[in-house]
Amino acid sequence: MKRRDFGRRPGCAVEATLDLIDGKWKGVILFHLQSGTQRFGELRRRMPGITQRMLTKQLRALEDDGLIVRKVYAEVPPRVDYRLSEVGESLRPVIDTLKAWGERHQDRLSCAPREVTEAPDRAA
DSSP states (O other), X not given: OOOOOTTSOOSSHHHHHHHHHOTTTHHHHHHHHTTOXXXXXXXXXXXXXXXHHHHHHHHHHHHHTTSEEEEEEOOSSOXXXXXXXXXXXXXXXXXXXXXXXXXXXXXXXXXSOOOOOOOOOOOO
């Protein structure tokens, strides 16, 4: 995962926000954590396309950026919960707006299911 030099101030507020939720998975993780505290396995089941390694990296980055809180319980086997931090909660309207936009424009998006159409007859 590429990390930008955060010592340099971003050019605008949009750039700063996108720096925090960039990539394919961070926004999706934040969306799923809006429904409450979840364990690693729960998040992984909700995102079947993500690898364990990538989910771990994205969760660490979100935690480093203060958007989520990771709580480790001293149990055997160990249990780890993830939840939105107060700052992460403040992104709720942003994530909800992205979701609503995606639903409205789903037919145009590359990730939308494509309709199978029959090939036209080429009879001459």
